[in-house]
Amino acid sequence: xxxxxxxxxxxxxLVCAGCGRSFDGCTLTCRHDDxxxxxxxxxxxxxxxxxPGIGRFHDWLPVLEPITADSGxxxxxxxxxxxxxxxxxxxxxxxxxxxxxxxxxKTCSFKEFEAFPTMLRVKEAGEKALVLASAGNTARxxxxxxxxxxxxVYIVVPRKGLNRMWLPEEPTAxxxxxxxxxxxxxxxxxxxxxxxxxxxxLMPEGGARNIARRDGMGTVMLDAAxxxxxxxxxxxxxxxxxxxxxxxxxxxxxxIRDGRFGNRLPALHLAQNLPxxxxxxxxxxxxxxxxxxxxxxxxxxxxxxxxxxxxxxxKPPYGIGGGVYDALAGTSGRMYGVTNNExxxxxxxxxxxxxxxxxxPAAVAxxxxxxxxxxxxxxxxxxxxxxxxxxxxxRLKKDYxxxxxxxxxSAGADTPVEQVLYETG
Ligand SMILES: *Cc1c(COP(=O)(O)O)cnc(C)c1O
Ligand SMILES: [Zn+2]
Numbered sequence: 001x002x003x004x005x006x007x008x009x010x011x012x013x014l015v016c017a018g019c020g021r022s023f024d025g026c027t028l029t030c031r032h033d034d035x036x037x038x039x040x041x042x043x044x045x046x047x048x049x050x051x052p053g054i055g056r057f058h059d060w061l062p063v064l065e066p067i068t069a070d071s072g073x074x075x076x077x078x079x080x081x082x083x084x085x086x087x088x089x090x091x092x093x094x095x096x097x098x099x100x101x102x103x104x105x106k107t108c109s110f111k112e113f114e115a116f117p118t119m120l121r122v123k124e125a126g127e128k129a130l131v132l133a134s135a136g137n138t139a140r141x142x143x144x145x146x147x148x149x150x151x152x153v154y155i156v157v158p159r160k161g162l163n164r165m166w167l168p169e170e171p172t173a174x175x176x177x178x179x180x181x182x183x184x185x186x187x188x189x190x191x192x193x194x195x196x197x198x199x200x201x202l203m204p205e206g207g208a209r210n211i212a213r214r215d216g217m218g219t220v221m222l223d224a225a226x227x228x229x230x231x232x233x234x235x236x237x238x239x240x241x242x243x244x245x246x247x248x249x250x251x252x253x254x255x256i257r258d259g260r261f262g263n264r265l266p267a268l269h270l271a272q273n274l275p276x277x278x279x280x281x282x283x284x285x286x287x288x289x290x291x292x293x294x295x296x297x298x299x300x301x302x303x304x305x306x307x308x309x310x311x312x313x314x315k316p317p318y319g320i321g322g323g324v325y326d327a328l329a330g331t332s333g334r335m336y337g338v339t340n341n342e343x344x345x346x347x348x349x350x351x352x353x354x355x356x357x358x359x360x361p362a363a364v365a366x367x368x369x370x371x372x373x374x375x376x377x378x379x380x381x382x383x384x385x386x387x388x389x390x391x392x393x394x395r396l397k398k399d400y401x402x403x404x405x406x407x408x409x410s411a412g413a414d415t416p417v418e419q420v421l422y423e424t425g
Contacts, residue, residue: 009024012042014037014211015039016032016321017036017322026121028209035320036208036320036323045259047059052068053070054113054116055116056219060254063117067116069116071104071106071113073113073219074101074102074223075094078090083353086373087384092386092388093223094391095110095389095390096395097393097399098356099399103392106144106400107143107167108137108391110390113217113219114138114214114216117212120151122151125203127202128201129152131153131203133186133190133194135157136164137310140165150174154424155176156190157178158186159179160182166404168402171406177406177408177424178407178409178410179407179410180192180412196420198417199421208317214243215247220248220387221235221247221252231265233266233382234267234383235384236369236384236386237269238271240316240361242270242318245327246322246323248266249327265330267331267334268331269336269378270324270328270333271338272311273338273360276311277335277337278290279318280336288319290319308361308363311364336368342367342370343366347360350362350366357391358391359393362391369384408425
């Protein structure tokens with residue numbers, strides 16, 4: 001086995017998806033344009049390690065220490081849903097908790113695959129802590145990884161999101177939860193986190209620009225390729241930011257360069273939950289840019305009526321170089337708009353036929369697959385990968401007592417960040 005690289009420069013470099021220039025280190029942006037930077041691993045032929053979770057794909061994760069946790073994607077061939085839809089080659093990437101399927105993602109979504117490499121990279125870069133604004137799966141995933149790794153995380157949450165802040169274990173003092181008071185909306189929450197992340201030793205999570213997040217999510221495609229011994233023809237996922245879609249596209253590009261998995265990129269079939277579906281609207285209008293008045297008029301009202309409000313990103317990395325538009329265009333992809341009722345029926349169908357509960361965004365992906373079958377967009381023999389991005393919350397409750405994370409400080413939009421840092425320890 002190759003010896004462990006001593007620094008990032010031995011393992012990968014960053015290449016701009018826009019201008020092709022390459023960079024070393026942890027920078028999040030190209031100096032010349034606003035395209036995404038991608039990791040370019042010097043080891044182009046991946047050798048899976050004998051580890052239980054995403055650490056199996058260490059060669060293509062931007063960390064030096066191996067990740068040994070048992071959290072990772074599980075790809076299996078569908079029987080129940082496949083038969084119902086008349087599909088001969090439907091594979092499910094289950095990303096949640098279901099020990100019966102070998103799935104041990106205890107915060108129940110694929111956000112955990114982002115959290116492990118991102119947190120580890122913070123430590124390896126010599127920073128003290130990571131800062132993020134979120135109230136959902138991302139926050140739980142990073143909090144969980146903080147308890148496992150002992151790396152500090154500052155999570156800024158709007159008050160109404162607090163009830164989603166649970167863990168399957170006792171939260172540790174490394175989790176600094178900051179609650180924004182009830183006068184603050186999500187935009188204030190994000191802004192506060194940005195200010196906090198500017199303090200010395202604290203690092204912003206970087207969103208879609210962070211290669212550790214994307215390469216962590218890319219393990220969904222890597223696991224599928226090794227199970228299927230090929231790239232799938234079509235990939236289904238529900239998106240809010242689309243980062244997961246970009247991530248699997250990039251992983252597929254690496255797998256093609258590897259040479260063992262075929263040379264055709266999977267077509268990305270990505271779904272949004274109507275009525276808030278800016279990327280669905282822009283893509284179907286043939287536009288690279290999202291026009292707010294056309295694609296997301298009255299966003300607050302639209303978001304309030306979604307079944308899956310997790311999919312409600314207002315500034316997705318859609319038009320930037322290497323973003324969602326390029327991923328769709330580069331793979332002959334498609335976008336779907338899924339209604340609440342379609343998602344709810346699809347959730348029931350999946351849970352009855354596959355025997356595990358799923359979260360609302362995953363139901364949106366299932367609904368998109370159902371629509372694709374009904375309209376003949378996919379064919380009986382197509383090799384399909386369906387990303388069930390989250391599930392098993394009900395199953396988890398049978399094995400674990402879920403414990404709420406308590407806020408360590410409360411803030412308003414104008415509270416000095418130094419004061420909050422002091423209060424949260
Ligand atoms: C975040 C999330 C999504 C959307 O993922 P993106 O690719 O970042 O848009 C889908 N499903 C679940 C369960 C999520 O937590
Ligand atoms: Zn560039």
